[in-house]
Amino acid sequence: MIQTIQQYLQFPFVRYALVVGTLIALCSSLLGVTLVLKRFSFIGDGLSHVAFGAMAIAGVLNVTNDMLFVMPVTVLCAILLLRTGKNARVKGDAAIAMISVGALAIGYLLLNLFSTSSNLSGDVCSTLFGSTSILTLTKAEVWLCAALSVIVVALFVLFYNKIFAVTFDEDFSRAVGTRVESYNLLIAVVIAVIIVLAMNLVGSLLISALIIFPALSAMRLFRSFRSVTVCSAALSVVCALLGMLISIVGGTPVGSTIVAVDIAVYFLCAALEYFKR
Amino acid sequence: MALITCRDLALGYESHAILEHLNFSVNAGDYLCVVGENGSGKSTLMRTMLGLQKPLGGSIAFGDGMRPNEVGYLPQQSAIQKDFPATVREIVLSGCQAHVGRRAFYNQSEKALALENLSRLGMVEHQRRCYRELSGGQQQRVLLARALCATKKLLLLDEPVAGLDPKVTAEMYALIERLNREGLTVVMISHDIAAAAHYATHILHVGGDRTFFGTVDEYRRSAPGRRFIALEGGGDA
Numbered sequence: 001m002i003q004t005i006q007q008y009l010q011f012p013f014v015r016y017a018l019v020v021g022t023l024i025a026l027c028s029s030l031l032g033v034t035l036v037l038k039r040f041s042f043i044g045d046g047l048s049h050v051a052f053g054a055m056a057i058a059g060v061l062n063v064t065n066d067m068l069f070v071m072p073v074t075v076l077c078a079i080l081l082l083r084t085g086k087n088a089r090v091k092g093d094a095a096i097a098m099i100s101v102g103a104l105a106i107g108y109l110l111l112n113l114f115s116t117s118s119n120l121s122g123d124v125c126s127t128l129f130g131s132t133s134i135l136t137l138t139k140a141e142v143w144l145c146a147a148l149s150v151i152v153v154a155l156f157v158l159f160y161n162k163i164f165a166v167t168f169d170e171d172f173s174r175a176v177g178t179r180v181e182s183y184n185l186l187i188a189v190v191i192a193v194i195i196v197l198a199m200n201l202v203g204s205l206l207i208s209a210l211i212i213f214p215a216l217s218a219m220r221l222f223r224s225f226r227s228v229t230v231c232s233a234a235l236s237v238v239c240a241l242l243g244m245l246i247s248i249v250g251g252t253p254v255g256s257t258i259v260a261v262d263i264a265v266y267f268l269c270a271a272l273e274y275f276k277r
Numbered sequence: 278m279a280l281i282t283c284r285d286l287a288l289g290y291e292s293h294a295i296l297e298h299l300n301f302s303v304n305a306g307d308y309l310c311v312v313g314e315n316g317s318g319k320s321t322l323m324r325t326m327l328g329l330q331k332p333l334g335g336s337i338a339f340g341d342g343m344r345p346n347e348v349g350y351l352p353q354q355s356a357i358q359k360d361f362p363a364t365v366r367e368i369v370l371s372g373c374q375a376h377v378g379r380r381a382f383y384n385q386s387e388k389a390l391a392l393e394n395l396s397r398l399g400m401v402e403h404q405r406r407c408y409r410e411l412s413g414g415q416q417q418r419v420l421l422a423r424a425l426c427a428t429k430k431l432l433l434l435d436e437p438v439a440g441l442d443p444k445v446t447a448e449m450y451a452l453i454e455r456l457n458r459e460g461l462t463v464v465m466i467s468h469d470i471a472a473a474a475h476y477a478t479h480i481l482h483v484g485g486d487r488t489f490f491g492t493v494d495e496y497r498r499s500a501p502g503r504r505f506i507a508l509e510g511g512g513d514a
Contacts (some may be wrong), residue, residue: 037357158381165371168361169352175327176375176427177346223407224364 001249008248016142021240021258023149024198025210029236030156031191032215033229034167042093043081043188045208046100047195050077052204053103053110055127060114067144071196077103078192082184129203129255137200145197152190159186164225201240202255213262214239217269239265278340279304280431280462281326287334288318288325294333295321301481301490305341305430308454308463310473310480312505317484319466320353323435326464343431346375349424349461351434354416359409365419366404369395372426387426394425398452414445421452425461432456434465438472450476470506 008014035041054073058066081096111124137145156163165173166183174180191211198207214236218228243258250257279302286299295318303309311319324330326337328345339345349372372394373387383391395401398418403411408419417437424432437453438446446469454476457463467473473480473493480496482489482505489501496502 037361039357161371161377161382162374164363164367165374168358168363168368168371169355171324171327171329171352172350172371172423172427173374174329175346175348175350175433176372178374219362223362223410224405225362225367228362 004249005245013137014248016137016139017254018241018244020137020142020145021201021244021254022237023145024194024201025214025236025240025258026233027149027152027194028198028207028210029214029232030153030229031187031194032211032213032236033218033225033232034163034187035191036212036215036219037167041208041212042096043078044191044195044211046081046096047074047078047192048199048204048207049100049107050074050103051196051199052127053107055199055204056107056110060110067141067196070199071193074196075189075192078188079185082188127199127203128205129253141200145200148193148197152194155186155190159183160229163187168225202258206255206259209259209262210236210240213259213266217262217266220266220269220273235265235269236262280307280339280341280343281464282338282340283326283335284338285335286322286325286332286337288321288330288332290321290330292333296483296488297334299335299483299488303431303462303464303479305462306457306460308457308476308478309465310477311464311466312468312470312473312480312482313484319483320435322483323433323464323466327433347428347430349426349428349432351417351420351424351432351437353435353439354420361408363408364405365395365400365408365411366391368408368419369404369422369426372423375427390426391422394422397425398422412445413441414449417441417449418452425456428461431462432464434463436466436468438467438469446472474506 009018035044051070051074054070055066057073058069061069063069077099081099108124111120162173162178162183165178166180170180194211195204195207198210202210214232215228217235218232222228222231239261240258243261244254246252246261247254247257282302283299287294287297288299289295299322301309311322313319321330325332327348327350369391370383370388373383373390376387377383392401392404395404398421400415400418400422403415403419408416411419421432421434421437424434432453434453438449441449450472453463453465457476465473465477474497477493479492480489480502482496482499482501487501489496489499491499497506
């Protein structure tokens with residue numbers, strides 16, 4: 001098996017896929033802890049559907065580099081969702097559901113009406129559940145992904161203490177003069193960026209799994225915010241690497257294999273927590 | 278000059294006023310208890326004083342070298358916090374977030390301040406423990422230590438003894454009284470009229486037909502005070 005892996009590693013596209021996959025897994029897990037604790041898990045889900053819709057529109061419009069179109073649209077929706085969610089929680093919830101299902105439906109409709117592709121359901125399926133596109137990345141895309149990952153990690157480290165404070169107690173932070181709205185905005189924008197990046201890896205339906213599972217697993221094992229964050233990042237990277245290797249060797253779909261590994265690790269962590277007591 | 282002066286304050290949500298014509302002031306060293314029935318606007322008043330929502334009318338003025346962001350706030354616990362994975366130390370340090378400004382990390386003096394406030398409340402040996410594993414009283418001490426990191430002058434406490442058992446409640450009241458004697462001004466929302474009349478120097482009674490503001494003795498003699506004390510069975514305090 002190791003030989004097979006070594007053999008595959010000789011291909012540059014496999015190496016690119018592993019690098020990009022690892023970076024995406026790292027980024028998505030960092031903010032996962034905050035999203036789970038803030039009860040924002042569904043924002044990730046909603047935004048990923050938006051990204052699907054945007055991808056469909058980009059396809060119809062024949063935009064050459066669809067990331068340039070999908071990214072701004074998703075970021076915009078992240079900001080909009082946050083704005084509506086601020087004033088009334090219930091309305092914000094409904095807004096997420098509305099935008100996410102709406103984008104999904106319109107996206108599929110547009111693809112059906114205007115698609116130039118001969119294999120429509122195959123296209124849709126690969127956008128939703130991840131595709132081989134992770135294996136067809138160009139060098140430029142790898143660099144773009146790496147640069148964005150570095151920015152995400154740097155932002156997270158720089159604002160780590162503020163993100164913790166805002167996650168734990170928004171009202172207290174606001175009372176002592178922290179600009180809570182700006183940090184929430186930052187979190188939403190970063191999440192939107194991560195989701196668009198992660199679409200290549202696991203597809204838009206499975207992104208939430210990449211964001212929340214490592215955080216939930218880490219929260220089972222650790223008791224401080226810092227160790228939960230570090231552990232979540234480590235678990236996410238390990239799971240993504242393992243998932244990708246399994247999928248290469250076994251010929252399984254990349255996205256769902258990674259998520260399956262994430263789920264397995266979650267139950268492993270839950271069991272560990274149970275026996276530690 | 279008073280630390281906080283509220284003139285003709287009106288507050289509520291979206292032009293629906295809960296409280297109007299509120300006039301009171303808090304001087305350095307005061308221990309003001311805000312009492313009133315549920316839904317009378319006590320928490321709304323505190324949120325307005327903290328700048329979390331805008332007053333519908335009137336003004337809140339900070340004086341005596343006090344700036345609006347220099348308050349120590351002890352909020353009621355939210356559901357999110359009950360199972361939050363964070364250590365005591367991490368939470369208390371976050372009380373220093375206003376001092377940090379543009380810096381990314383806490384410096385030595387902020388870490389020392391957090392430690393000092395933890396030991397002030399007798400929680401220093403718990404600093405590495407997880408917040409969600411603490412008892413209710415210990416959690417309140419942690420949040421109080423965080424509030425102390427944010428202020429040197431004024432504590433705003435929103436029902437600090439809610440959900441605590443009688444023994445821990447008494448300890449909490451003693452702790453707040455000690456902090457008040459050490460020079461901190463305290464504004465506390467309370468249901469517990471007996472404790473309010475016992476510990477506070479001033480009472481603000483909101484809601485009902487008439488608001489009252491004055492010293493505890495004046496409150497005992499006032500109409501709303503007599504009625505409320507009789508109602509709550511706190512006359513023996």
